Amino acid sequence: MLSFSSQYNVITSPLGDGLHKDGKRLTPQRLKVLNLFENIGSGKHLSAEEVHEKLVKSSSKVSLATIYRTLRLLVQMGLLHELELSEGGHRYELLSNDNPxxxxxxxxxxxxxxxxxxxxxxxxxxxxxxxxxxxxxxxxxxxxxxxxxxx
Amino acid sequence: MLSFSSQYNVITSPLGDGLHKDGKRLTPQRLKVLNLFENIGSGKHLSAEEVHEKLVKSSSKVSLATIYRTLRLLVQMGLLHELELSEGGHRYELLSNDNPxxxxxxxxxxxxxxxxxxxxxxxxxxxxxxxxxxxxxxxxxxxxxxxxxxx
DNA sequence: GAGGAAAATGACAACAATTAACACAAGGCT
DNA sequence: AGCCTTGTGTTAATTGTTGTCATTTTCCTC
Incomplete structure (x- = not known):
């Protein structure tokens, strides 16, 4: 059976590149979170809890703690944007070129x-x-x- | 000894007026919170916790719960303005005419x-x-x- | 000024969102 | 393949904020 790394390393995703530059690692969890935002489109704003729910529903279980860690990481990397709506916690959205x-x-x-x-x-x-x-x-x-x- | 109401009612503060219109009451705690903002000037932004600290220091003890309640009330009344800085909770500032x-x-x-x-x-x-x-x-x-x- | 209904307070429990700790698992070098 | 380091999941702790409720206060009426 293919291991995770052999399955994905060849693709050299932008995410992978960005992570490796920093000694950080490409993990299925990080990919899942980023993919979720990419699939959902760039106009949507999700809370950590919503990201968690959606991943659980698609039977991709990622722990809530990891989601918080990953969201912060992706914001630092400039892939996501964090916005604070006064009512109820932070939201995250994909930061893409066509949605500047x-x-x-x-x-x-x-x-x-x-x-x-x-x-x-x-x-x-x-x-x-x-x-x-x-x-x-x-x-x-x-x-x-x-x-x-x-x- | 003078009771609270006889001491302050004569002044008919704008705060008192605004409150009474709504069946709400003028209390020393509410005055203390508002006075704090007025004394500190209109360019300052305080968190609920900071308001609490400052009042405790000036030996005006007001419970934290009351501070939260009062801040919300003063915002609703349009006397304070609530702002959300991404890092660490909400801040409040005086909303005055010369600082529109x-x-x-x-x-x-x-x-x-x-x-x-x-x-x-x-x-x-x-x-x-x-x-x-x-x-x-x-x-x-x-x-x-x-x-x-x-x- | 006293009496009483309604509203406010303080103390503390309950909450929700987020983070820390740590044992175990996995990624990415050689 | 093996090792070192980073990441994950679980669970406990923290932080900021709100709810509960008994007690206290305000303010209206007489």
Whole structure:
């Protein structure tokens, strides 16, 4: 039977490359988490708990602790983006090239989120950082609102 | 000895007025929390735990549970503003007239925050809400960055 | 000013989200 | 194949926050 490494090493995934550079390892769990985000599309925002549920459902059991560890790792690697909605914990989304810099419109009642882009916002962040001598990491505009269904 | 109510009722504080309209009551604890924010100035952002510490230090003991309850109340009343910095819990700041609509530049290393205003950002939030049929509550731009001291 | 209904407080239990510890398993070098 | 190091799962601990409930307080009415 094929071992895990012989099955995947040949493909030299971007994930594998990124990990190996740092002495970190490509594991099935890490792949599963990243694949989940890739399959689900780049507009979705999942909590750690939701990632866990979805993986359990697809009979890919990954422990919750590992999911937390993996999410943090993938954020550090720049593959995922973490966003904090005031209500109930952190969410994660895939950071892909065709979904570059965007902001979120969040319904505070049902949690529905819509994305939008805005050049001015990006600029505002840059200017503020420069004026204060900060090194910019990212700027995210969170618009808290109530969606049509919840009004 | 003067009772609490006879000591303060005459002043008819804005806090008292706002509370009484709703059948809610003016208590020394609520005054202490609000006073703390007023004394500390409107550019500061405190966590519930920090509010608790400061009140204990000034020998004004208010229980932590009450602080959480009071902070939520003051936010609902529009006297405080709640902001969520990704790192470590919620922060609260005084919402005063001379410090209207502003955004935050946050150092992810030391937590230092600077404020700035930007009309375009405000507009961006409005537009996004309108396009999607959402009812806007507030839009806040959080710029995550590293401050000069931490670089 | 006293009496009483309604609301608020404090102390503490309960919770949810997240992290730490550690024994065991697995990845990736040679 | 074998070894060293990193990663995983399990479970316990921590943190931030909320619920419960008995006791205390506010504030309205007389």
């Amino acid at each position: 810099d965007h902001h979120h419109l969040i319904c505070i009642r049902c949690g529905r989120t819509e994305e939008f882009e805005n050049e001015e916002v990006l600029k505002a962040g840059k200017v503020a950082a420069k004026i204060n001598g900060f090194k910019l990491i990212e700027s995210s505009l969170n618009v808290r609102a109530i969606c049509p269904n919840c009004i | 609509d502003h955004h935050h530049l946050i150092c992810i290393r030391c937590g230092r925050t600077e404020e700035f205003e930007n009309e375009e950002v405000l507009k961006a939030g409005k537009v996004a809400a309108k396009i999607n049929g959402f009812k806007l509550i507030e839009s806040s731009l959080n710029v995550r960055a590293i401050c000069p001291n931490c670089i």
